[in-house]
Amino acid sequence: MPHFHARVQVSLRPSVLDPAGEATRAAAGRLGVEGVTRLRIGKAIEVEIDAPDQATAQQRLELLSERLLANPVIENWTLDLIETA
Protein backbone atom coordinates (compact mmCIF):
# COMPACT_ATOMS: atom_id res chain seq x y z
CA MET A 1 0.00 0.00 0.00
CA PRO A 2 1.33 3.46 -0.82
CA HIS A 3 2.81 5.34 2.07
CA PHE A 4 2.44 9.08 2.57
CA HIS A 5 4.09 11.66 4.72
CA ALA A 6 2.13 14.70 5.74
CA ARG A 7 2.81 17.87 7.62
CA VAL A 8 -0.15 19.67 9.12
CA GLN A 9 0.45 23.28 10.15
CA VAL A 10 -1.97 24.57 12.76
CA SER A 11 -2.05 28.31 13.40
CA LEU A 12 -4.24 30.53 15.52
CA ARG A 13 -6.82 32.41 13.49
CA PRO A 14 -5.71 36.00 12.91
CA SER A 15 -8.52 37.32 15.14
CA VAL A 16 -7.34 35.25 18.12
CA LEU A 17 -4.87 36.87 20.47
CA ASP A 18 -1.59 34.95 20.96
CA PRO A 19 -0.13 36.10 24.29
CA ALA A 20 2.63 33.46 24.16
CA GLY A 21 3.67 34.69 20.69
CA GLU A 22 3.63 38.27 21.94
CA ALA A 23 5.84 37.36 24.93
CA THR A 24 8.26 35.57 22.58
CA ARG A 25 8.36 38.58 20.29
CA ALA A 26 9.28 40.74 23.27
CA ALA A 27 12.08 38.28 24.15
CA ALA A 28 13.42 38.55 20.60
CA GLY A 29 14.07 42.22 21.29
CA ARG A 30 15.88 41.37 24.53
CA LEU A 31 18.07 38.90 22.61
CA GLY A 32 19.06 41.81 20.41
CA VAL A 33 17.14 40.66 17.34
CA GLU A 34 15.56 43.82 16.02
CA GLY A 35 12.71 44.40 13.64
CA VAL A 36 10.45 41.48 14.60
CA THR A 37 7.03 43.04 14.10
CA ARG A 38 4.87 39.95 14.46
CA LEU A 39 5.37 36.49 15.91
CA ARG A 40 2.61 33.87 16.14
CA ILE A 41 3.04 30.42 17.65
CA GLY A 42 1.34 27.43 16.03
CA LYS A 43 1.97 23.71 15.75
CA ALA A 44 3.54 21.53 13.08
CA ILE A 45 2.29 17.95 13.17
CA GLU A 46 4.09 15.21 11.22
CA VAL A 47 1.89 12.31 10.15
CA GLU A 48 2.77 9.04 8.41
CA ILE A 49 -0.17 7.30 6.76
CA ASP A 50 -0.81 4.28 4.53
CA ALA A 51 -3.63 4.65 2.00
CA PRO A 52 -4.63 3.05 -1.31
CA ASP A 53 -4.11 6.32 -3.20
CA GLN A 54 -3.29 9.98 -2.73
CA ALA A 55 -6.89 11.14 -2.86
CA THR A 56 -7.82 8.80 0.00
CA ALA A 57 -4.81 9.88 2.04
CA GLN A 58 -5.76 13.50 1.43
CA GLN A 59 -9.34 12.88 2.50
CA ARG A 60 -8.34 11.08 5.71
CA LEU A 61 -5.85 13.76 6.65
CA GLU A 62 -8.36 16.52 6.02
CA LEU A 63 -10.79 14.82 8.37
CA LEU A 64 -8.04 14.39 10.95
CA SER A 65 -6.98 18.01 10.67
CA GLU A 66 -10.48 19.46 10.77
CA ARG A 67 -11.86 17.29 13.57
CA LEU A 68 -8.89 16.61 15.83
CA LEU A 69 -5.62 18.41 15.11
CA ALA A 70 -7.19 21.86 14.84
CA ASN A 71 -10.17 23.48 16.54
CA PRO A 72 -11.81 25.55 13.79
CA VAL A 73 -13.24 27.96 16.38
CA ILE A 74 -9.76 29.31 17.08
CA GLU A 75 -7.39 27.72 14.57
CA ASN A 76 -6.69 27.40 10.84
CA TRP A 77 -4.75 24.53 9.31
CA THR A 78 -2.89 23.69 6.12
CA LEU A 79 -1.82 20.30 4.84
CA ASP A 80 1.23 19.25 2.81
CA LEU A 81 1.16 15.71 1.55
CA ILE A 82 4.07 13.78 0.00
CA GLU A 83 4.00 10.19 -1.26
CA THR A 84 7.13 8.49 0.04
CA ALA A 85 6.86 4.88 -1.17
Place this chain on the structure above:
Amino acid sequence: MTIGIVVFPGSNCDRDVRWALEGCLGVPTRFLWHEERDLQGLEAVVLPGGFSYGDYLRCGAIARFAPVLEEVRRFASEGGPVLGICNGFQVLTELGLLPGALTRNIGLHFICEPTPLEVRPGACRWLAGYQSGEEIALPIAHGEGRYQLQEDQLRQLEDNGQVVLRYKANPNGSMGDVAGLCNPKGNVLGLMPHPERACDQLTGGEDGRRLLASLLG
Protein backbone atom coordinates in the same frame (compact mmCIF):
# COMPACT_ATOMS: atom_id res chain seq x y z
CA MET B 1 -30.45 10.47 43.68
CA THR B 2 -26.90 9.84 42.54
CA ILE B 3 -24.64 12.19 40.62
CA GLY B 4 -22.00 10.83 38.24
CA ILE B 5 -18.51 12.33 38.27
CA VAL B 6 -16.45 11.58 35.16
CA VAL B 7 -12.83 10.63 35.83
CA PHE B 8 -10.35 11.06 32.97
CA PRO B 9 -6.68 10.23 33.25
CA GLY B 10 -5.43 13.58 34.55
CA SER B 11 -8.62 14.75 36.25
CA ASN B 12 -7.71 16.27 39.61
CA CYS B 13 -10.91 17.84 40.94
CA ASP B 14 -12.99 14.67 40.85
CA ARG B 15 -12.50 14.08 44.58
CA ASP B 16 -13.18 17.74 45.38
CA VAL B 17 -16.53 17.44 43.61
CA ARG B 18 -17.28 14.25 45.54
CA TRP B 19 -16.35 15.93 48.81
CA ALA B 20 -18.61 18.89 48.05
CA LEU B 21 -21.57 16.76 46.97
CA GLU B 22 -21.32 14.04 49.60
CA GLY B 23 -19.61 15.78 52.50
CA CYS B 24 -21.32 19.16 52.27
CA LEU B 25 -24.65 18.34 50.65
CA GLY B 26 -25.20 14.66 51.45
CA VAL B 27 -25.71 13.68 47.79
CA PRO B 28 -24.38 10.24 46.80
CA THR B 29 -21.99 10.18 43.84
CA ARG B 30 -20.54 7.58 41.51
CA PHE B 31 -17.21 7.91 39.72
CA LEU B 32 -17.45 7.21 35.98
CA TRP B 33 -14.15 6.07 34.51
CA HIS B 34 -13.63 7.53 31.04
CA GLU B 35 -14.06 4.14 29.38
CA GLU B 36 -17.43 3.42 30.99
CA ARG B 37 -20.73 3.74 29.18
CA ASP B 38 -23.27 3.07 31.88
CA LEU B 39 -25.05 6.20 33.11
CA GLN B 40 -28.06 4.34 34.43
CA GLY B 41 -29.52 5.64 37.67
CA LEU B 42 -27.72 8.97 37.47
CA GLU B 43 -29.63 12.23 37.95
CA ALA B 44 -26.80 14.41 36.68
CA VAL B 45 -23.23 14.22 35.40
CA VAL B 46 -20.30 16.43 36.38
CA LEU B 47 -17.14 16.82 34.28
CA PRO B 48 -14.56 17.95 36.85
CA GLY B 49 -11.47 20.11 36.56
CA GLY B 50 -7.93 18.94 35.92
CA PHE B 51 -5.84 18.12 32.89
CA SER B 52 -7.67 15.37 31.03
CA TYR B 53 -5.22 13.30 28.97
CA GLY B 54 -2.55 15.80 29.97
CA ASP B 55 -4.34 18.51 27.96
CA TYR B 56 -2.33 17.19 25.00
CA LEU B 57 -2.99 18.93 21.68
CA ARG B 58 -5.52 21.34 23.27
CA CYS B 59 -7.45 21.35 26.54
CA GLY B 60 -10.24 18.82 26.18
CA ALA B 61 -9.29 17.80 22.63
CA ILE B 62 -8.55 14.16 23.43
CA ALA B 63 -11.14 13.83 26.20
CA ARG B 64 -13.80 14.59 23.64
CA PHE B 65 -13.35 11.09 22.20
CA ALA B 66 -13.72 9.26 25.53
CA PRO B 67 -16.39 6.52 25.37
CA VAL B 68 -18.20 7.93 28.41
CA LEU B 69 -18.73 11.22 26.59
CA GLU B 70 -20.80 9.60 23.86
CA GLU B 71 -23.21 8.66 26.61
CA VAL B 72 -22.95 12.08 28.25
CA ARG B 73 -23.86 13.67 24.92
CA ARG B 74 -26.92 11.44 24.66
CA PHE B 75 -27.81 12.11 28.31
CA ALA B 76 -27.60 15.88 27.68
CA SER B 77 -29.68 15.67 24.51
CA GLU B 78 -32.41 13.96 26.52
CA GLY B 79 -32.39 16.89 28.96
CA GLY B 80 -30.13 15.35 31.61
CA PRO B 81 -28.27 17.95 33.69
CA VAL B 82 -24.57 18.19 32.80
CA LEU B 83 -22.07 20.42 34.56
CA GLY B 84 -18.55 21.09 33.25
CA ILE B 85 -16.17 22.78 35.68
CA CYS B 86 -12.90 24.30 34.41
CA ASN B 87 -11.34 21.49 32.33
CA GLY B 88 -14.90 20.11 32.16
CA PHE B 89 -16.01 23.37 30.49
CA GLN B 90 -13.13 23.06 28.02
CA VAL B 91 -14.25 19.48 27.25
CA LEU B 92 -17.86 20.63 26.71
CA THR B 93 -16.72 23.18 24.11
CA GLU B 94 -14.53 20.63 22.30
CA LEU B 95 -17.46 18.23 22.36
CA GLY B 96 -19.69 20.89 20.81
CA LEU B 97 -22.24 20.86 23.65
CA LEU B 98 -21.33 24.51 24.26
CA PRO B 99 -20.00 26.97 21.65
CA GLY B 100 -16.58 28.65 21.58
CA ALA B 101 -13.18 27.70 22.95
CA LEU B 102 -11.00 28.41 25.99
CA THR B 103 -7.54 29.72 25.20
CA ARG B 104 -4.37 30.82 26.97
CA ASN B 105 -4.89 33.52 29.63
CA ILE B 106 -4.03 36.95 28.29
CA GLY B 107 -1.29 37.42 30.92
CA LEU B 108 0.04 33.86 30.38
CA HIS B 109 -0.05 33.14 34.12
CA PHE B 110 -1.92 30.32 35.75
CA ILE B 111 -4.36 32.23 37.97
CA CYS B 112 -5.55 30.75 41.26
CA GLU B 113 -7.66 33.18 43.31
CA PRO B 114 -11.21 34.01 44.36
CA THR B 115 -12.96 36.06 41.69
CA PRO B 116 -16.17 38.11 41.82
CA LEU B 117 -18.87 37.06 39.38
CA GLU B 118 -22.26 38.30 38.28
CA VAL B 119 -24.95 35.66 37.90
CA ARG B 120 -27.68 35.85 35.25
CA PRO B 121 -29.39 32.48 35.64
CA GLY B 122 -31.96 32.81 32.84
CA ALA B 123 -33.14 29.30 31.99
CA CYS B 124 -30.12 27.57 33.51
CA ARG B 125 -31.36 24.99 35.99
CA TRP B 126 -27.97 24.72 37.70
CA LEU B 127 -28.27 28.41 38.69
CA ALA B 128 -31.94 28.39 39.72
CA GLY B 129 -30.93 29.12 43.31
CA TYR B 130 -29.42 32.52 42.47
CA GLN B 131 -31.03 35.91 41.87
CA SER B 132 -30.53 37.61 38.52
CA GLY B 133 -27.75 40.17 38.93
CA GLU B 134 -26.51 38.60 42.15
CA GLU B 135 -22.80 38.97 42.83
CA ILE B 136 -20.92 35.96 44.16
CA ALA B 137 -17.28 34.98 44.62
CA LEU B 138 -15.85 31.66 43.43
CA PRO B 139 -12.24 30.55 43.10
CA ILE B 140 -10.69 30.19 39.66
CA ALA B 141 -7.62 28.04 38.96
CA HIS B 142 -6.65 27.91 35.31
CA GLY B 143 -4.04 28.83 32.71
CA GLU B 144 -6.40 28.57 29.75
CA GLY B 145 -9.66 30.27 30.52
CA ARG B 146 -9.83 33.07 27.99
CA TYR B 147 -13.16 32.55 26.27
CA GLN B 148 -13.06 32.98 22.52
CA LEU B 149 -15.86 33.12 19.97
CA GLN B 150 -16.69 35.19 16.89
CA GLU B 151 -18.23 38.47 17.99
CA ASP B 152 -21.53 38.05 16.18
CA GLN B 153 -21.92 34.59 17.72
CA LEU B 154 -21.13 35.95 21.17
CA ARG B 155 -23.79 38.64 20.74
CA GLN B 156 -26.22 35.89 19.81
CA LEU B 157 -25.40 34.03 23.06
CA GLU B 158 -25.89 37.23 25.02
CA ASP B 159 -29.22 37.88 23.32
CA ASN B 160 -30.29 34.31 24.16
CA GLY B 161 -29.37 34.80 27.82
CA GLN B 162 -26.80 32.01 27.67
CA VAL B 163 -23.97 34.03 29.23
CA VAL B 164 -25.00 33.13 32.77
CA LEU B 165 -21.77 33.97 34.64
CA ARG B 166 -19.57 36.99 34.00
CA TYR B 167 -16.35 38.14 35.58
CA LYS B 168 -16.72 41.45 37.44
CA ALA B 169 -12.96 42.05 37.04
CA ASN B 170 -11.94 40.04 33.97
CA PRO B 171 -8.83 38.09 35.05
CA ASN B 172 -7.91 36.29 31.82
CA GLY B 173 -9.05 38.36 28.83
CA SER B 174 -12.24 36.39 28.18
CA MET B 175 -14.40 37.89 25.44
CA GLY B 176 -17.54 39.43 26.89
CA ASP B 177 -16.21 38.71 30.42
CA VAL B 178 -17.60 35.19 29.95
CA ALA B 179 -17.00 32.96 32.97
CA GLY B 180 -19.82 30.49 32.36
CA LEU B 181 -22.24 29.51 29.60
CA CYS B 182 -25.44 27.52 29.47
CA ASN B 183 -27.10 25.77 26.54
CA PRO B 184 -30.50 27.08 25.32
CA LYS B 185 -32.38 24.27 27.08
CA GLY B 186 -30.77 25.18 30.40
CA ASN B 187 -29.49 21.72 31.33
CA VAL B 188 -25.83 22.02 30.29
CA LEU B 189 -23.63 24.51 32.17
CA GLY B 190 -19.91 25.07 31.65
CA LEU B 191 -17.91 27.42 33.87
CA MET B 192 -14.26 28.14 34.59
CA PRO B 193 -14.69 28.94 38.33
CA HIS B 194 -14.85 26.09 40.85
CA PRO B 195 -18.16 25.95 42.77
CA GLU B 196 -17.02 22.73 44.52
CA ARG B 197 -14.26 24.72 46.22
CA ALA B 198 -16.80 27.11 47.72
CA CYS B 199 -19.18 24.87 49.64
CA ASP B 200 -17.92 25.32 53.18
CA GLN B 201 -17.43 28.49 55.20
CA LEU B 202 -14.07 27.21 56.46
CA THR B 203 -12.63 26.68 53.00
CA GLY B 204 -13.44 29.43 50.56
CA GLY B 205 -17.00 30.44 51.38
CA GLU B 206 -20.34 28.93 50.40
CA ASP B 207 -21.24 30.74 47.19
CA GLY B 208 -20.92 27.55 45.13
CA ARG B 209 -23.19 25.52 47.33
CA ARG B 210 -26.49 26.57 45.76
CA LEU B 211 -25.15 25.63 42.32
CA LEU B 212 -24.40 22.05 43.34
CA ALA B 213 -27.53 21.91 45.50
CA SER B 214 -29.78 23.06 42.62
CA LEU B 215 -30.57 19.46 41.72
CA LEU B 216 -31.97 18.71 45.15
CA GLY B 217 -35.04 20.81 44.24
